[in-house]
Amino acid sequence: MPSQRNGAKSGATRTKANPSVISSEKFQDQHKPSDTQVLVGKLMAILEEKAPEAIPLLDELITILHPDPKEIVENEKRSRSIIISGMPEAGKDLTASQRQAHTELSVVKMLDALNIETKPVEINRMGTFTDGKTRIIKCVFSSQKYFFEAIKKARILRQLPCFDSVYIRRSMTKAEREADKELRREARERNQKECGGEKVYVVYRDKVVKAREIPNLKATFSKNH
Template identity: 35%
Template sequence: MPPKVDRLHRKKEALDNSGSSKIAQCAPSQSSGTLSVDTDYAGLSASQLIKAVLERNTDPEIEKMLLVLADKVPKEMSELLEAEKRSRSIVLSGLEEAPPHSLPSEKQRDLESKVFDILDVLNVECRPVEVYRMEKEVPSRPRLVKVLLPSRFHWRTALANARNLKTNGFANTFVRRSMTHEERKQEYELRQQARERNRGKTVREWVVYKGELRRVSELRRGPRETLEDAWFPRQR
């Protein structure tokens, strides 16, 4: 891997070569030693703003920080966009695949038709933004399905009515919120804890609710609390 100093210099050169004409048009005036109040900073992109600051900066430590910032901004923006999409997404498991020799377009139409049937059961009135199978096809089990919904309202409705699937022809299909790898790992560990605590009990006492291990009796005390995000471990 190249030395860090070289990488920072290359990043500075890239910033210097991008958007020069727009910087020249919008850059602050230094003729009097003060910044121009007429500069339209809103017209500059993030990289152009960083370049303008670099041109006026004389502190080498500030330069290093600005170059690191230039790397972080696009990455963090991408992460924010992904998090926003994830907050409107649900994941379906157990949804039967189309016949194996179907064309890709036929498989997609089959999937969308089944997803619309599920949304009817969940009382979600909308057209999904995205619907697709995740990962490669395997003969042993149906792949997970990611569904991106238009709003958080539709997302909440889907999760709140997930229990309707069992009694409306989708007993083997389950719906959950979309999660990161770390969230899935934590959820799995909490489910294992809930199973252990409920072992031998005739009534399920512990559930996973909004990322926490909670007693069912505690959830029923609050008048505004619902069980839409609760996961009930199966009795063994």
């Protein structure tokens, strides 16, 4: 019996005595091309020979399938952020920290007016301070719950004397802002040409629609979601 225990111990010792072999195998596994890399390599070889003009498309596809981690974080943050425009900004007679405090207090008062019970995790004016110019505000909530609540209640601001010139919208990427700008331009043109300047057409859920159609569109959207 003792001899068997010694043998087992000796075997264990031998295993520990060869870490270089294990490390070498692990290193090879870590640097071995994945199945995906092998497949992409084969596709690239075929395209280089038969359709080189398609290589940029393959590169674009790879980029889409492997998103930038930073972009993922920014998208998540954007999903719980609102942009506030028209909120009065303190002037140059105040220090930078005093202007920031003024902005934060203004946003808190607006949320109180909308009865949204939360404390934003970030409140910042966008862009460089210029006296006499009002910058937009980016407000980041701790949860999408408060984002949706703010968007839903934004119309109430029109009924409040202190905030009737303040507007709330979702935070967008540069591409989304450009698309939204184009849609609003289209809505203005259609209102001028077809409705004599009356605000009949508006932008709703990334489309130009008639304002009177929005209740039905909301009902349809709620039913499908």
